[in-house]
Amino acid sequence: MRATVFHGTRDVRIEEVPDATLREPTDALVRVTHACICGSDLWPYRGELLIYGENGRMGHEFMGVVEAVGAEVRTLSPGDRVIAPFAFSDGVCEYCSAGLHTSCVQGGYWGAANDGGQGEAVRAPLADGTLVKLPDEVDLSDTRLATAIATLTDVCGTGHHAAVSSGIGPGGTAVVVGDGAVGLCGVLAASRLGADRIIIMGRHDARLDVARRFGATDEVRERGEEGIARVRELTGGGAAHVLECVGTPQATETAIAVCRPRGTVGHVGVPAEPIGLMDVYNRNITLRGGVAPVRAYIPELLEDVLAGRIDPSPVLDMTVSLDEVPEGYAAMDERRAIKTLVAVS
Amino acid sequence: MRATVFHGTRDVRIEEVPDATLREPTDALVRVTHACICGSDLWPYRGELLIYGENGRMGHEFMGVVEAVGAEVRTLSPGDRVIAPFAFSDGVCEYCSAGLHTSCVQGGYWGAANDGGQGEAVRAPLADGTLVKLPDEVDLSDTRLATAIATLTDVCGTGHHAAVSSGIGPGGTAVVVGDGAVGLCGVLAASRLGADRIIIMGRHDARLDVARRFGATDEVRERGEEGIARVRELTGGGAAHVLECVGTPQATETAIAVCRPRGTVGHVGVPAEPIGLMDVYNRNITLRGGVAPVRAYIPELLEDVLAGRIDPSPVLDMTVSLDEVPEGYAAMDERRAIKTLVAVS
Numbered sequence: 138m139r140a141t142v143f144h145g146t147r148d149v150r151i152e153e154v155p156d157a158t159l160r161e162p163t164d165a166l167v168r169v170t171h172a173c174i175c176g177s178d179l180w181p182y183r184g185e186l187l188i189y190g191e192n193g194r195m196g197h198e199f200m201g202v203v204e205a206v207g208a209e210v211r212t213l214s215p216g217d218r219v220i221a222p223f224a225f226s227d228g229v230c231e232y233c234s235a236g237l238h239t240s241c242v243q244g245g246y247w248g249a250a251n252d253g254g255q256g257e258a259v260r261a262p263l264a265d266g267t268l269v270k271l272p273d274e275v276d277l278s279d280t281r282l283a284t285a286i287a288t289l290t291d292v293c294g295t296g297h298h299a300a301v302s303s304g305i306g307p308g309g310t311a312v313v314v315g316d317g318a319v320g321l322c323g324v325l326a327a328s329r330l331g332a333d334r335i336i337i338m339g340r341h342d343a344r345l346d347v348a349r350r351f352g353a354t355d356e357v358r359e360r361g362e363e364g365i366a367r368v369r370e371l372t373g374g375g376a377a378h379v380l381e382c383v384g385t386p387q388a389t390e391t392a393i394a395v396c397r398p399r400g401t402v403g404h405v406g407v408p409a410e411p412i413g414l415m416d417v418y419n420r421n422i423t424l425r426g427g428v429a430p431v432r433a434y435i436p437e438l439l440e441d442v443l444a445g446r447i448d449p450s451p452v453l454d455m456t457v458s459l460d461e462v463p464e465g466y467a468a469m470d471e472r473r474a475i476k477t478l479v480a481v482s
Numbered sequence: 483m484r485a486t487v488f489h490g491t492r493d494v495r496i497e498e499v500p501d502a503t504l505r506e507p508t509d510a511l512v513r514v515t516h517a518c519i520c521g522s523d524l525w526p527y528r529g530e531l532l533i534y535g536e537n538g539r540m541g542h543e544f545m546g547v548v549e550a551v552g553a554e555v556r557t558l559s560p561g562d563r564v565i566a567p568f569a570f571s572d573g574v575c576e577y578c579s580a581g582l583h584t585s586c587v588q589g590g591y592w593g594a595a596n597d598g599g600q601g602e603a604v605r606a607p608l609a610d611g612t613l614v615k616l617p618d619e620v621d622l623s624d625t626r627l628a629t630a631i632a633t634l635t636d637v638c639g640t641g642h643h644a645a646v647s648s649g650i651g652p653g654g655t656a657v658v659v660g661d662g663a664v665g666l667c668g669v670l671a672a673s674r675l676g677a678d679r680i681i682i683m684g685r686h687d688a689r690l691d692v693a694r695r696f697g698a699t700d701e702v703r704e705r706g707e708e709g710i711a712r713v714r715e716l717t718g719g720g721a722a723h724v725l726e727c728v729g730t731p732q733a734t735e736t737a738i739a740v741c742r743p744r745g746t747v748g749h750v751g752v753p754a755e756p757i758g759l760m761d762v763y764n765r766n767i768t769l770r771g772g773v774a775p776v777r778a779y780i781p782e783l784l785e786d787v788l789a790g791r792i793d794p795s796p797v798l799d800m801t802v803s804l805d806e807v808p809e810g811y812a813a814m815d816e817r818r819a820i821k822t823l824v825a826v827s
Binding site for chain 2: 232235237239240386398399404407408409410411412413414415417418419420421422423424425426427428430
């Protein structure tokens with residue numbers, strides 16, 4: 138089969154790899170219909186974070202059709218259309234039961250030595266726990282709807298995790314740091330959770346347009362000290378709820394700085410570098426969040442997507458074929474696309 | 483008057499300084515009876531953190547007797563015995579009203595350019611908001627009681643803040659990282675808040691003895707990876723509530739590592755150096771805490787001290803006169819004392 142393989146900085150290729158197959162009785166074999174390229178895929182792509190060795194398989198966001206299931210799979214059958222969250226999980230351990238599927242005692246991530254999502258098929262371990270079946274009536278030939286559903290594999294749930302972690306609720310004010318796909322989904326999530334005022338920090342016109350469609354009420358285009366001063370002015374000293382959706386030290390320090398004393402920063406950006414915490418300490422800021430337990434959030438978010446109450450599809454503003462995946466990476470790297478959908482089959 | 487003055491690394495001296503006087507109508511003039519040397523005083527003492535310039539005044543933990551009050555002071559009179567938290571605050575702003583006195587819009591800290599606590603007298607700004615009056619019946623000639631009350635100026639409330647921030651409550655399990663005075667007060671606070679099991683990480687016999695008296699049920703003397711493995715073994719994968727009472731990167735990383743996925747680290751150690759947050763991210767650990775709003779906690783903790791329900795006095799295991807303050811610093815620096823009380827007058 139064909140899949141995306143990492144070779145080095147800015148060098149990903151579509152290559153022939155061994156076919157995905159069932160290995161464990163709890164596996165499902167999924168033919169991928171849609172995959173996405175994630176902002177975090179750009180880290181190894183740019184050589185900033187070595188999470189893939191040479192020949193590592195790429196992609197952790199996909200949906201598709203079940204082709205075969207192992208003997209112990211009880212809830213899925215060939216032909217079922219399924220969404221995969223970016224981590225697999227058994228669904229029954231202490232952590233899964235508590236909704237923290239990313240800490241599953243048997244869990245793991247797609248890609249690297251496992252099949253990656255950006256390919257023709259994937260062996261999905263712990264299929265009953267991991268995969269979410271789409272209702273039969275969902276029409277995936279509706280491109281907008283399929284695109285919206287594809288965001289549930291990661292970004293929509295990750296933005297939601299930032300919002301939930303920040304504690305934003307009805308009537309509150311939230312600041313969203315970052316206008317990437319996750320930040321935009323954070324705006325959508327804050328709005329869905331009832332925020333009255335949502336301030337997005339970013340500076341790309343197309344992305345800020347999406348932010349406004351998603352519910353942002355204010356935008357702050359300045360960065361660094363100037364941006365911090367502007368948010369503090371808008372909020373009378375900082376917001377009680379801040380969504381950190383980037384992960385760099387600068388973004389994290391900005392998120393902390395625009396947070397009100399005793400406020401909460403809900404963070405989902407990968408914190409690859411150490412962070413100074415003196416401002417956190419001096420003003421008793423709470424840092425809450427981390428890798429999003431997207432599996433836990435798919436049911437409620439899917440329900441809202443299917444009911445038309447939210448539409449996260451605009452964050453996927455480019456579509457490529459599997460062969461064009463390298464161009465999809467380049468477009469995101471060069472900020473020509475917010476996020477790329479891969480129409481695999 | 484005489485007071486403690488910073489001159490450089492391991493060089494603090496008792497010197498003649500200008501007399502403390504009333505300056506603002508909201509000031510009180512306090513004659514110091516008892517002061518303490520804080521673990522955080524050791525940071526400038528050791529040259530590790532430059533918070534005092536040459537000739538900076540030292541000490542932020544003191545209690546004493548009101549000698550005079552400004553025209554606008556309403557709740558205090560000469561002769562009142564008062565406890566001072568380590569930060570002054572107006573008691574009426576948004577943050578003070580919410581119990582976060584360390585973020586008071588008019589507030590500040592003792593020492594440096596203000597009078598320090600380790601001296602004969604202090605000008606106390608915002609006296610009505612800052613100082614807590616002791617009931618008339620309290621007998622400060624009871625040395626144990628006076629010592630216990632002296633801890634309310636900082637360490638007792640700071641350990642309490644670590645415990646509250648960690649979310650520990652009835653029946654829970656807490657891990658306390660650090661066997662200094664704050665860590666020991668953290669043990670006491672966790673016990674007071676109802677913890678069933680309290681694991682102290684430390685390795686000094688005398689301190690672990692105090693920890694047991696304060697309610698610790700287990701002790702882990704190993705450090706680093708070995709200590710982490712031991713706590714994880716004791717707790718089946720980490721505790722939901724961890725009190726970080728040191729502030730160094732090693733201690734903070736240990737606190738995070740012994741925390742259960744989605745658990746909370748209540749931190750009160752000064753985080754002078756940047757901290758790696760990948761483990762926080764991967765396991766969704768919450769970091770909550772910071773500089774303790776000790777003023778908010780004094781009333782409830784004082785009530786328990788006066789009723790004999792808690793006795794934090796053992797953390798002050800050395801007493802010196804004002805002239806002997808340099809020896810008090812040396813004893814703490816060399817770990818001959820957990821914490822030093824200065825009997826000023």
